[in-house]
Each structure stands twice: as C-alpha cells, then as structure tokens.
Amino acid sequence: MKTSDIVVLVVILTITVGYFSYNFFSSRPKNVEREVQLSNNGIADKMEEENLSALVLFGSQTGTAEDFAYRFSTEAKSKYKLANTTEDLENLDFTDLDKLDSSKLLVFFLATYGEGEPTDNAEQFLELIESEDTIFSSGKGTEDRPLANLRYVIFGLGNHTYEHYNAMAKRVDSALNALGAKSVAPVGLGDDAAGLLEESYLQWKDEAFPEIAKAYQLEEVHEDYKPLYDVIEKPEISNESPTVFLGEPSRQQLKGMTSQAPNSPANPFHSTPSHSRELFNNDTRNCLHMELDITGSNMKYQTGDYVSICPMNPSQAVDDLLDILGLKDKRNMVVIVKPFNPMDKLPILSPTTYDSVFRYYYEICGIISRQLIFLIAPFAPTEEAKKELTKLGSDKDYFKTNVVDMHLNLAQVLRRVSSGVPYTKVPLSLLLENLGHLKPRYYSISSSSLAYPNKVHVTAVVDKKEWVDQNHIFYGLTTNYLLAHCRHQHGEPAPHPNGLQYSLEGPRKKLTGKIPLFIKRSTFRLAPPEVPIIMVGPGTGIAPFRGFVMERAHLAAQGVQVAKTVLFYGCRRSDTDFLYKEEWDTYAKSLKDSFELHTAFSREGDQKVYVQHRLLQQSALVNELINAGACFYICGDAEHMAKDVTNALATILATVKEDGAKRIKSLRDENRFFEDTW
CATH class of the missing domain: 2.40.30.10 (Translation factors)
Structure with missing residues (x-):
C-alpha cells in the first residue's frame, strides 16, 4: 500500500472515531449550566386570574401521568369542590413560584423516564428548582428559603425493577423541600411493575385527599354524579363532513x-x-x-x-363496547363535546363520532380501572349488576382475581356482570373523564x-x-x-x-x-467503535443489539477498526425462535475476530440454560473487557432476567478488595452500564 493511501486511511479512521466518540459522549447528561427558558405564562398569575385554589401539573412521557392528573383533578372538583385545572409542566413559567402563598396548592404527577431522568416536558422545571442560583422573582419567603409559603403534593410514576425507582418524584420533593416548600401529604410512589400502578394511585389518593381536605378546610361532598362535559348528538351533521374528527390526531x-x-x-x-x-x-x-x-x-x-x-383498537373491541353501551346503532352519529365549565379543557377532539372515540382516541383493550367500575355501578342495568360492580370497585383483592388476573377490559367486565344486558344510562362524559387516552x-x-x-x-x-x-x-x-x-x-x-x-x-x-x-430518543447508546461492548439480550431484547452489531459490521466493512463486540443471546430453541439466525454469520464475516456470539437455548438439553449462565461461563472474557473499558448493556425482561444478569455480573466482578455490586455502581456512574428493560 502506498504511503499516501495509508495517510488517507488514517485520516478517515480518525474522523470516524472522533465523530462517534462525540456522538456517544455528548448524548450523556452533563453537569453544565443552561439558561432556563420557560413560557411567559406565570403560574402565580394564572392561578390568580382564574381564581384557582389548586393547579394539577403533569410531567408525562407516554400520557399515563397526564391521565392520572386529569382523573385527580376531576375527583377534586366533584368530591371536594376544589377549584383547580390541569396543566402540562412545560406550558408554564415557574419563576414566580415564590408569589404563591399557603392558600394555593400544587399537585404534581411525575413520571420517571429511562435511568432516573425527567420526562421531556419536565426537564426545565427540574432545572429551575434544582438550580444553585435562586432566580425566583418576588421573594415572599426568605433569601435561603424562597418557597417557604408554597404547599404541594406529589404522585410519582415509576417501576421498582429500575435502579432509580421514581427518581423524579423524589428529586422534585427534595428540591422543593430544600427551598422551604411543605408537602401536604406523603409522596406517592406508583409502581408500574406487574400492573400495580392503578392500585398504587388509588391507595395514595385515598390517603392524600383527607390530608388536603384537612389542610384547606374542605368538606367532602356526597352527591350524585355530575358530568364535566356536555355530549350533544348532532344527527343533522354527516360523519363524512370535513369538520368531523374521525381519528385524526390534530386539527392540522x-x-x-x-x-x-x-x-x-x-x-x-x-x-x-x-x-x-x-x-x-x-x-x-x-x-x-x-x-x-x-x-x-x-x-x-x-x-x-x-x-x-x-395503534388503533381492533374492530371487535370497538363493536363489543359500543354494543354493551347500547350505542352500536349510533356508531356513526356525530357528537359535540363541550365542557360545562369553560375553564375546563376538552378531553377529546370535537366534533367526532362514537365509533372514532373508541377506535382511535381511548384505551378500551387494557385492564379497566377499579375506580371507573365503581363509578359505573349506579348506572348498571340491573340491581344484580349494580351490586357486583360495587363489589368489584370497592374490594381490590376481589377485583384482582376477577379482572386484573384475566386482563379483562371494560366491555368484557360489563358484559359478564350484566349477562349481556346493555348499559344505556352510562353518561359518555363519565367515560371521557376516566378512561385513559390511547397511547x-x-x-x-x-x-x-x-x-x-x-x-x-x-x-x-x-x-x-x-x-x-x-x-x-x-x-x-x-x-x-x-x-x-x-x-x-x-x-x-x-x-x-x-x-x-x-x-x-x-x-x-x-x-x-x-x-x-x-x-x-433514548439514552441506550452504542459506544464508539474503539470501545469494547458486552450485550445481553434474550428474546426480543435482541432488537437494539442487532442494530449495534449491524452498525459495527457496517463500519468494519468500511475499514474502521472495531473493538471487541460480544453478544449473549437466549431463546427457547435454536430451530424455532432463534431471531435473525441467518444474519449473525454475515456480521461476523465483517467483524472477524472482534465479534463473539454466545447463545443459550432454555428448552434444549437436560437442564435449562439462560444468558446469565453463559455470562458466568465467560467470566474471564467479561472481566478482561470490563477492565479494558468495555460498556455493558442489558435489554429485556426487568423482573427476572435483568436481575439475574446483574447478579451474575456482580459475581464476575467481585474481588477480594471490592464488592461486585459496588463495581457495577461505579460502571453506572462512569456511563458504562446500561439497561433498557420492561
């Protein structure tokens, strides 16, 4: 090879490595000061202008926290006459938080995203309250405790299988407390593992509401259900009208x-x-x-x-729900939804049709809320159905056995309870207020x-x-x-x-x-080509690692030097569910000795073999690569696999002088240990 060719190859290699290094490390969270830029809509001014006693705020990534926020807001209005509205955290300017006094209440619903990170719409708010420089505008409190008059409650949405369980709720609580604010009720830590989030919320709000009522001298009101929204049928409007929403996600x-x-x-x-x-x-x-x-x-x-x-809901589920609600013959009827209180936001794009509501806009296939079952009970078509729905809605163990454990959706529960008799008296507003939006x-x-x-x-x-x-x-x-x-x-x-x-x-x-x-965007990032990587991903946990290996093979084919790339993959059998079996040899031809694939087939042989067993068998290799600066990745089941793999890695990394679990923590702190689990 000519000297000039070698020089060109070195330059290309240097640029490529530099690009990927920058791309990899610049995507990490860094301790850098950033100017906080928020909306001009001040929170104190908003509450004053709209005469609100409380503001329900959500930091949501997929919409679940938002749904819980609206449910809480609705119940606070109906049961305690607490004047409030619901807002996205990113829509408000919080720099005047210190203008709020103890007569106002902030209610936060905060999801934790990824490895303990805020959701996109909560980033700026978190930066503001965790900032070392006080930038609040008026100063009703003291200089070191500017939010001494602020009162709040928090419900977090997390998953206990993650290391940073409910980190956002904990961080916001800690930051507000450090600024002098007082929590009116204990922080709720909702756990989405094994479908526990709904029960976590119900338990928390049943404890939080009495504390809020006591602090703000509110009386619980016992009265019949009053809808928040007026649902007006418009038979004179064709469902083919260009002004009717038939599943479109926005007016544009x-x-x-x-x-x-x-x-x-x-x-x-x-x-x-x-x-x-x-x-x-x-x-x-x-x-x-x-x-x-x-x-x-x-x-x-x-x-x-x-x-x-x-996604959209399947036609069978839409038909089933419309039928049990007595709306099947009206499925294409145009309806207009209007809030009775003009300060309340619309829960759905309007005008629309009954069919569109349940096909495109609301979750109707998932496990139904116990609270919604209880609210529907007074509108049951028979006394027997009313009694059974009331029991399901008030007894969480009975509800778990008869609904949760079988993954029954709303239509299935209603049909079983009434033996198919339709629920023609259920107000559509009740469903719009309490069903989750399709996410x-x-x-x-x-x-x-x-x-x-x-x-x-x-x-x-x-x-x-x-x-x-x-x-x-x-x-x-x-x-x-x-x-x-x-x-x-x-x-x-x-x-x-x-x-x-x-x-x-x-x-x-x-x-x-x-x-x-x-x-x-994800923080589950492929390391630069000169960094060794170890990947563990059984089943469809292989998905991101196929992309990782594909990328490194692509680079190697272009002449880029690629570090050791080791994949541990597991499935049931090598001849039935071995994903992308035909591709790995192709990647190996490009990567040559830098690529290793270790497989575990759990239903072949006398004993079940899983990825953690293969990991332990390759202890020397794993140790060597970690000591050489490798990044370690896990993707797949959080409840069992990820824990077993983490424990196996801790065993491998343990030394006489250092505990393996502490070594893994060090890897996390160095941005060398990543999990993408569910």
Whole structure:
C-alpha cells in the first residue's frame, strides 16, 4: 500500500472515531449550566386570574401521568369542590413560584423516564428548582428559603425493577423541600411493575385527599354524579363532513396540512412498511420483523433509539363496547363535546363520532380501572349488576382475581356482570373523564442508522394470553395491529391469525397500509467503535443489539477498526425462535475476530440454560473487557432476567478488595452500564 493511501486511511479512521466518540459522549447528561427558558405564562398569575385554589401539573412521557392528573383533578372538583385545572409542566413559567402563598396548592404527577431522568416536558422545571442560583422573582419567603409559603403534593410514576425507582418524584420533593416548600401529604410512589400502578394511585389518593381536605378546610361532598362535559348528538351533521374528527390526531392533520412541528402523538408521520416478515410463527406466538420507511419525514434516528407506534383498537373491541353501551346503532352519529365549565379543557377532539372515540382516541383493550367500575355501578342495568360492580370497585383483592388476573377490559367486565344486558344510562362524559387516552407504544429500533438512515426496523413478539377455563383470550394491542399490517402487505387472503380486524385504511380511508409513528430518543447508546461492548439480550431484547452489531459490521466493512463486540443471546430453541439466525454469520464475516456470539437455548438439553449462565461461563472474557473499558448493556425482561444478569455480573466482578455490586455502581456512574428493560 502506498504511503499516501495509508495517510488517507488514517485520516478517515480518525474522523470516524472522533465523530462517534462525540456522538456517544455528548448524548450523556452533563453537569453544565443552561439558561432556563420557560413560557411567559406565570403560574402565580394564572392561578390568580382564574381564581384557582389548586393547579394539577403533569410531567408525562407516554400520557399515563397526564391521565392520572386529569382523573385527580376531576375527583377534586366533584368530591371536594376544589377549584383547580390541569396543566402540562412545560406550558408554564415557574419563576414566580415564590408569589404563591399557603392558600394555593400544587399537585404534581411525575413520571420517571429511562435511568432516573425527567420526562421531556419536565426537564426545565427540574432545572429551575434544582438550580444553585435562586432566580425566583418576588421573594415572599426568605433569601435561603424562597418557597417557604408554597404547599404541594406529589404522585410519582415509576417501576421498582429500575435502579432509580421514581427518581423524579423524589428529586422534585427534595428540591422543593430544600427551598422551604411543605408537602401536604406523603409522596406517592406508583409502581408500574406487574400492573400495580392503578392500585398504587388509588391507595395514595385515598390517603392524600383527607390530608388536603384537612389542610384547606374542605368538606367532602356526597352527591350524585355530575358530568364535566356536555355530549350533544348532532344527527343533522354527516360523519363524512370535513369538520368531523374521525381519528385524526390534530386539527392540522384533519385539514390535511403539512406541519413543521416535530413528530409526536399529535403529529405522527404515516410510514409505509417497505418490507415485513414473520421471523417465526407457531400455535402460541408470532414474531414480526418490519422495516418502516421514514423518507420525507425529516426524522432522523440514532442507533439505539425507539420508534413510537400509534395503534388503533381492533374492530371487535370497538363493536363489543359500543354494543354493551347500547350505542352500536349510533356508531356513526356525530357528537359535540363541550365542557360545562369553560375553564375546563376538552378531553377529546370535537366534533367526532362514537365509533372514532373508541377506535382511535381511548384505551378500551387494557385492564379497566377499579375506580371507573365503581363509578359505573349506579348506572348498571340491573340491581344484580349494580351490586357486583360495587363489589368489584370497592374490594381490590376481589377485583384482582376477577379482572386484573384475566386482563379483562371494560366491555368484557360489563358484559359478564350484566349477562349481556346493555348499559344505556352510562353518561359518555363519565367515560371521557376516566378512561385513559390511547397511547403510543415504544419499540427499540433494531437497525443501524448508518446502514439504514431512511428506515427503522421493528422486532416484536405478538402478544396473546389464553384462559381456557374462562373462555377468554387477551391480545396485545399494538403487536396484533402490526401483524395485521404485515399480513395486509403480503396480500394474504387469510384472516388475522388471532381473528382480529383493523381499519387499516385509517380515517377517511386515506391511509391504507400506513402506520403512524414518530422517533423517541433514548439514552441506550452504542459506544464508539474503539470501545469494547458486552450485550445481553434474550428474546426480543435482541432488537437494539442487532442494530449495534449491524452498525459495527457496517463500519468494519468500511475499514474502521472495531473493538471487541460480544453478544449473549437466549431463546427457547435454536430451530424455532432463534431471531435473525441467518444474519449473525454475515456480521461476523465483517467483524472477524472482534465479534463473539454466545447463545443459550432454555428448552434444549437436560437442564435449562439462560444468558446469565453463559455470562458466568465467560467470566474471564467479561472481566478482561470490563477492565479494558468495555460498556455493558442489558435489554429485556426487568423482573427476572435483568436481575439475574446483574447478579451474575456482580459475581464476575467481585474481588477480594471490592464488592461486585459496588463495581457495577461505579460502571453506572462512569456511563458504562446500561439497561433498557420492561
């Protein structure tokens, strides 16, 4: 090779390594001072102008915290006549917090995202209250305790399987307390593990409301249900009218206008799958591979990011709910929803139709809220149904056995309780106030942004659980929606394998075969090519690691020197559910000796072998790479696998002088230990 060629190759290598190093490390949280820029809508002025006693605020990533905030706000108005409204944290200027006195109450619903991070809309608020420099404007408190007159309560949404469990709720509580603010009720730590979040919320609010009532001298009001929203049927308006929302997520998309706003749930990009296939298909499970085209979207992703899929409810679920509510014959009736109090926000885009409400806008397939069951009880069609709903709504153990453990949705519960007699007296407003909105689902992108800059790959197992003795089957919402798209793309005349049907043509039949989506950033980042990496991802936990290995193979093929890249992958059997089995040899040809794949097949051989067992068998290699500066990644089940793998790593890293768990903590602090678990 000529000297000039070598020089050019070295320059290319240096630029590439520098780029990836910057990309990797600049994506990490850093202790840098940033100017806090918030809305001009001051919080104190807002509460004064609208004569509010309380403001319910949410920091939400997927919409769950927002739903709980609205539920709390509704109950505070109806049961305690507490004048309040609900706001997104990012919509207000909090620099005048010190203007609030003890007659005002702030209620926070705060989700923790990723590894203890704030949600996007809560970042600036957190920066403000954790800032070392006091920037509050008026100074009603003292210089060192500027919020001495502020009163608040907090409910956090987290998952105990993560190391930084409910970090946002704890950080905000600590910061407000340090500024002199007083908590009126204990901080609620909602736990989303094993479906416990709903019960966490109910327990907390039943404890918090009496404390709030005591502090603000509120009397609980016992009266019949009064709807917050007036639902007006408009038979004279055609459901084909261009002013009627039939599933469009925003007014701009209803008008067919192109938005320059970032892609989001209100402004998704409608992608056409360029390729899809079933990686395996048997009597109990399907696994999909889909390649979604994002050309023309102005969206860019980095390897390790998420794609957020905006699903719809299956036609069977929509039909079932409309039928049990006595609305099936009115499904295409246009309705206008208006708040009785003009200060209240609309819960839904209006005008719309009954069908659209339950097909596109609200969660109707998930486990129903115990509180909603209790609220529906007075409107039951029979005394027997009223008695049973009241018991389900008031007895959490009975509710768990008869609803939660079988994943029953609203229509299924109502139908079982009344033996099919419709609930024609349930106000639609009650459902709009208490059902959760239909939320996007996040999937780790399983492709490399270098290899596929205009496509995102999705790897997903289609969920299905069956209770034979109860004649009941639960289907995963979004994975079955994607499976319907996969079958549609291949033009298969056979129906959906789980018997489900979807309106794949979308609102007004303009989106046939298109999937609404947007990109969500992740902190699960691939290290630069010169850094060794160890990845552990059984099942669909392989998704981001396929992207990682694909990217390193792509770089190696271009002549970039790539450090050791080790993958531990596990599944049931090598001949049935070994994902991307045919691809690993191809990547290995590019990566050569720098790539190692260690597999664990749990249902082959006399003993079950899992990824943590393979990890322990490779203790010397793991130790060597960690000592050489490797990054360690885990993706998959949080409850069991991630814990077992972490414990195995702690065993490997333990020395006479240092405990393995402390070593892992050091790796976290050095941004060398990453988890993407669920």
